[in-house]
Amino acid sequence: MIGYVTLGTNDLPRAAKFYDALLGEMGAKRMMENDSFIAWTTGADSPGVCATKPFDGKAATVGNGVMVALSAKNPAQVDALYKKAMELGATDEGPPGLRGGTFYAAYFRDPDGNKLNFFCM
Helix, strand or coil: CCCEEEEECCCHHHHHHHHHHHHHCCCCEEEEECCCEEEEECCCCCCEEEEECCCCCCCCCCCCCCCEEEECCCHHHHHHHHHHHHHCCCEEEEEEEECCCCCEEEEEECCCCCEEEEEEC
16 A cells, blocks of 8 residues: 655755665665655565655654654564664664564654654564
C-alpha cells in the first residue's frame, strides 16, 4: 500500500549522511536524487524513504503526531538499528522493547526532529 514516505530536512547533506548509514544497515540504497531530495529503497518493489527540502521553499518542520514506522526482521535488528540511529545523532523517543504482546519497537528522532521507529512482530 505505501509507496514511499518523505521526511523534511533543512540540511540535505546531513540527512544524506544519516540515512545512507542508517538505511544502509537494512540493505537500502539510493534510488533517486537531485539537489532537493534523496530517496532510498531496498528494491524496486519495496517502499521508499525520501529526505527532501520542502517544495514551497519554506523551512522544513516536524509534524506533531507524524511518525514513520520501518519494519525490521526481528528484535535483534530493531536493537541494532536503534543503536546505529543513536550513534548517528538521533535522539531517543523510547528504547527498544516490547510494547504489548509481540510488538517490539524502538522510537527515535532523526537530526531534523522527524519521528521514526523500527519494529517487528
